[in-house]
Amino acid sequence: MKHIVVLAVALTVLFPLAAQDAEMSVEESYLQESVENMIIREQSRADSREMKLIALAYIGDAISRGNTSNEVREALEYLGLEGVLNRGRENGRLVNNFPDVRREAVKYLGQMGTVEARDALLKIIYYDNETMVLQEAVKSLADINVENGDNAKTISTIAWIVQKFDNTNPDNLLALSAVEAFEKLGASGGGLKDPNAIQMLIRIAEGPYVRPVQDRAKAALSNIRLNQAQAARQQQQQRQQQ
Numbered sequence: 001m002k003h004i005v006v007l008a009v010a011l012t013v014l015f016p017l018a019a020q021d022a023e024m025s026v027e028e029s030y031l032q033e034s035v036e037n038m039i040i041r042e043q044s045r046a047d048s049r050e051m052k053l054i055a056l057a058y059i060g061d062a063i064s065r066g067n068t069s070n071e072v073r074e075a076l077e078y079l080g081l082e083g084v085l086n087r088g089r090e091n092g093r094l095v096n097n098f099p100d101v102r103r104e105a106v107k108y109l110g111q112m113g114t115v116e117a118r119d120a121l122l123k124i125i126y127y128d129n130e131t132m133v134l135q136e137a138v139k140s141l142a143d144i145n146v147e148n149g150d151n152a153k154t155i156s157t158i159a160w161i162v163q164k165f166d167n168t169n170p171d172n173l174l175a176l177s178a179v180e181a182f183e184k185l186g187a188s189g190g191g192l193k194d195p196n197a198i199q200m201l202i203r204i205a206e207g208p209y210v211r212p213v214q215d216r217a218k219a220a221l222s223n224i225r226l227n228q229a230q231a232a233r234q235q236q237q238q239r240q241q242q
Contacts (some may be wrong), residue, residue, distance in 0.1 A: 099130040
């Protein structure tokens with residue numbers, strides 16, 4: 001632990017100096033990122049919640065400077081599964097269930113915006129049962145796919161997780177996150193074509209959710225119908241012109 005803290009202090013000194021030197025060489029920049037990745041990796045695997053939160057703060061800074069390396073993504077995936085797959089026990093008791101750590105991890109995965117980050121989010125959604133984590137993961141998935149445009153698996157996974165909670169313990173914030181995600185993903189992928197997603201929107205609009213969430217789902221369904229009708233008209237016009 002002392003070794004990690006010393007490295008972290010060194011890194012906080014190194015970054016301001018690097019920022020002052022606009023002419024940093026490629027070798028120096030690579031060395032800085034390598035040291036940063038090493039500290040992030042070690043801190044993310046430390047036992048304490050506090051050290052993991054420090055790792056997340058470093059990760060946020062790293063991503064803001066364009067560091068979307070595999071090492072950073074792997075650290076986020078590890079933290080996103082903390083207490084879910086990566087379990088620590090003492091006398092049979094789970095001691096590393098940190099939902100706030102997992103929530104921050106999935107938020108930063110969304111900011112990374114890579115296909116690998118998306119795949120990590122899909123894995124986390126499959127295993128996690130904490131709605132505060134799932135809400136953030138759904139938001140992050142929508143943001144990533146707005147850029148990438150490959151939405152089919154993401155849409156089906158979001159529909160699945162909302163359906164899972166709808167059957168046992170409907171959650172308004174998770175449902176709202178899903179509605180907004182479906183709209184984003186539909187807009188970026190040529191329309192929402194997954195029947196499970198449409199069925200989930202109908203269920204949210206009519207199911208055991210508060211009125212603002214129901215109304216939001218109804219508005220999303222209306223927008224999807226309008227967008228689909230507009231796309232159909234455009235395709236017809238293109239065929240006629242040909």
